[in-house]
Amino acid sequence: xxxQNRFKKFQKFKELHQQSSTFVLPNAWDAMSAxxxxxxxxxxxxTTSAGISISLGYPDGENLPFExxxxxxxxxxxxxxLPVSADIEGGYGIIGEELTEKIKQIILTGVVAINIExxxxxxxxxxxxxxxxxxxxxxxxxxxxxxxxxxFINARTDLYWLNIGNLNERLKTTINRTRAYQEAGAxxxxxxxxxxxxSIRTLRQEISCPINLLAESGSPSLEELSNIGIERVSCGSxxxxxxxxxxxxxxxxxxxxxxxxxxxxxxxxxxxxxxxxEFNRN
Numbered sequence: 505x506x507x508q509n510r511f512k513k514f515q516k517f518k519e520l521h522q523q524s525s526t527f528v529l530p531n532a533w534d535a536m537s538a539x540x541x542x543x544x545x546x547x548x549x550x551t552t553s554a555g556i557s558i559s560l561g562y563p564d565g566e567n568l569p570f571e572x573x574x575x576x577x578x579x580x581x582x583x584x585x586l587p588v589s590a591d592i593e594g595g596y597g598i599i600g601e602e603l604t605e606k607i608k609q610i611i612l613t614g615v616v617a618i619n620i621e622x623x624x625x626x627x628x629x630x631x632x633x634x635x636x637x638x639x640x641x642x643x644x645x646x647x648x649x650x651x652x653x654x655x656f657i658n659a660r661t662d663l664y665w666l667n668i669g670n671l672n673e674r675l676k677t678t679i680n681r682t683r684a685y686q687e688a689g690a691x692x693x694x695x696x697x698x699x700x701x702x703s704i705r706t707l708r709q710e711i712s713c714p715i716n717l718l719a720e721s722g723s724p725s726l727e728e729l730s731n732i733g734i735e736r737v738s739c740g741s742x743x744x745x746x747x748x749x750x751x752x753x754x755x756x757x758x759x760x761x762x763x764x765x766x767x768x769x770x771x772x773x774x775x776x777x778x779x780x781x782e783f784n785r786n
Contacts, residue, residue, distance in 0.1 A: 505581070505614040507653075510654070511654060513586070513587040513588075513616045514616040514655070516547070516587050517548050517589065517616055517617050517656050520547055520548055520735075521691075521692060521735045521736060524730070525726070525730040526726050526729045526730045527735070527737075528546070528719070528726070528739065529546075529549070529550045529589065529738045529739065530546050530549060530550065530739045531549075531555065531591070531740055531741065531742075531743065531744070532549050532550070532551055532552070532555070533551070533555030533556045533559050533744050534556075534576070534580070535579050535580060535582075536583075536781075537555075537744075537747075538584050538586075538588070539584060539780050539781075540780070541584075542586050543780065546586070547586065547587075548586050548588070549580065549584055549587070549588050550588070550617075551576070551577065551580060551589070551590050551591045552591060552739075552740060553568075553592075553593050554741040555741050555743075555744030556573065556591075557573075558744070560572060565625045566594060566596055566625070570596050573596070574609055577610065581613055582614070587617065588615045588616065588617070589615060589656065589658065590613070590615040590617070590619070591619045594620065594622075594623070594624065594625075594632070595607070595620055595640055595644075599640065603640065604643065604647060607643070607644050608647060611647070611651060611653050615655075616654065616656060617655065617657070618655060618657060618658065619658040619660055619694060620640065620644065620658070620660065621661075621694075622637045622660065622661050622662055623662035623666060630662070630666050630668060631661075631662060631668060637659075637681075637685070638684055638688040641685055641688040641689050645657060645689030656691045657690045657691050657692070658690070658691065658694050658716055659685035659686075659690035659692070659694065660694035661681045661685070661693070661694070662696070662697070663677055663678050663681070663695075664696065665696045665697035666697075671703075675703050675706060675707070678695060678698070678707065679706075679710045682711055682713075683710070686712070686713045690713065692713060692714040692716050692735070693711060693713060693714075693715055693716065694715075694717075694738070695707070695715070695716070695717060695718075696738075697720070698717060698718075699724070701728065701732075704717070704724065704729070704732055708734065714735035714736060715733075715734050715735055715736070716735070716737070716738055717729065717734055717736070717737050717738070718737070718740050719738065719739050719740065719742060720740075720742075753766070754767040
């Protein structure tokens with residue numbers, strides 16, 4: 505991807521967070537899912553670490569080999585003309601040379617944004633120490649600037665996702681963490697698991713940068729979130745899980761009912777499917 509094209513995509517992605525209404529970021533796991541989102545009118549695409557990892561035979565949580573993750577990102581970036589944001593989980597590396605090299609490789613795939621989280625996967629120490637997470641964010645910002653390749657950083661905190669602390673403590677800690685992430689260089693903060701509309705309003709009052717929430721069962725509507733001033737909602741792994749759910753239904757219709765028609769009702773034709781693979785390479 506040439507520098508000018510990259511800058512245009514970065515600017516477009518940044519502008520999506522400056523609209524009067526909440527925008528929805530769909531999360532892809534392969535070329536076809538990304539291409540489908542584009543053809544249905546979405547203005548940007550995110551990736552889902554769970555969808556990519558599981559579709560390639562690995563559990564979520566940085567278990568997918570880094571080179572395979574890079575390959576998946578390149579395929580998705582090359583499948584669409586839209587800005588792509590990569591879910592890089594915890595960064596795939598500790599502080600120092602390892603993290604620096606991996607972030608450079610991620611940027612070179614052509615993604616113009618990333619999502620980095622503070623969950624550790626360790627039940628005894630579920631959240632990364634604040635000082636370490638701030639250092640990660642600052643390093644990522646420095647790397648993108650040194651490469652002269654703008655990168656939109658979405659800093660995720662998993663306090664609600666992991667149900668850490670009581671509700672009052674959780675909200676207070678979330679506010680403190682997300683403020684610190686913004687000061688360290690994050691462009692947006694992501695709080696998956698937060699669904700209480702009153703807490704969302706409080707967070708909006710306390711945080712000046714764009715806020716990203718996860719579309720979940722029981723979440724406020726897009727209209728409600730737009731009225732509060734929430735800039736972005738991510739689909740996460742839900743579209744991937746919905747696809748797997750449909751495959752389960754098809755399988756059951758075949759195995760239990762000997763029904764071969766269910767999978768063909770309203771299904772995209774082979775011709776249309778094949779035409780979607782004629783990608784315009786970036």
